Amino acid sequence: MLASTIFALSLTGLPVYAQSSSASSSAPASASSSSAVSSAVASSGAASAASSGASSSAAVSTTNTEATALTFSLTVTNPTAVPLASITANETSLATIPLPSTASPGATNTFLSGAPALPNPTSIVSSNYPTLDKVPPTDSDEVQQWIAEVAASGISIPNITQTVLGGCPANAEAAADTSRCWWSCTGCVRDTDVQECPTKLTWGLTYDDGPSFYTPNLLTYLTANDLSATFFTVGSRCVQFPNTLQEEYMSGHQIAVHTWSHPYLTTLTNEQVIAELGWTKKIIKDVTGVTPNMMRPPYGDIDDRVRNISIAMGLTPVMWTRMNATATFDTDDFDVHGGLASSYGVLNNWENIITHANEIETGFIVLEHDLFEETVQLATGYILPSAMNQSFDIKPVISCLNKPMSDAYIETNDNSTNPPAASGAVTLSSGAPGSASATGAASNSNSGVGLKVSGMSTALTLGGLFALVALFL
């Protein structure tokens, strides 16, 4: 899923992150084919990288990117599904479904005990936030405070060089450096990462990049079928669609962080990573009243530096399941909008995911998106009906980890089942090789990112005192 990105504004005002899932070093000419909205003004530096990036982790997705037919028999669909042949990059935008209901300011979330009252979305004023879809400046009072909090967290941020745009091929030395645990290139995870659900055939359902115009369509379907998901939301979209974010939250879905402007985080400075995560935490808190404690790095672009910054900010990284370089649980649905994948290819990928889900001993997490009409049509028309027919146990990530929804937010986590700080969605293995306890000093060794922290939440934006215990793995 790593490769390149072109960031642009679409005709609908939503950003288009052109990316290629190609494992080939000759990725499709993303710059020209990235979307139907190639009036696109690429962000600085991105265009030049657009055709060079590639990931070794998404080969499963590329097999069918230009598929024009299914490789299996489609047995279950939503009767109202849009025909596959009509789900294309050039499709006409259909009318969206209105939000199922409008959450009322001051309301209490009945799914969460102890949740603060729901803020009034009219209080969200874009001028109070950084420019949408750009890496926020790091000299603001807010970001400076978050930087200080990370420094005071006791969690060591490894001195790992930034990467450059272009993914693994453009960063050969970094890609070969296994000590940095760069997931994009090696699939490396630490015990702090969530990459699957523990129980076989359990699906931790996730959607990235929203809220969007099309999210209400997805929410309507999920509600009708009594399904809940984790939404990894982009801060800039939360500013645009606060009512939709509130609806997600009040409907019992889990809200989590997917950065402010959707950059490749390993290309940013420490301070920029902090700004990206901090502002997204803040807008989610401002809109919903609660602060999430999980994050997903855009494109899965995480190494030990980004990982430890996330953990220091109280955010547990959540990836998608990866069996090996050619078997990732990525539907590649994102690339339909950009014309880099077909709807048939996405469903062929999904069929492979079903096969793999039955092979592994754990549950699984899949990469899907609620940003585009195409991705929502594929989810509601085909993938979710198929998944329910498979009898997968479908639930948000926090739930698939056997934690209550209240553990997904700082304000409602009672700390009993989910110690905060490293946000606690993950309990690290103790007694691992080299494990040791320390206070306020994390290991900076090759394997030193495993951190378990107890005590006060590091995610309290006004926090300054952190009682930390780090375990080295």
Ligand SMILES: [Zn+2]
């Ligand atoms: Zn994303």
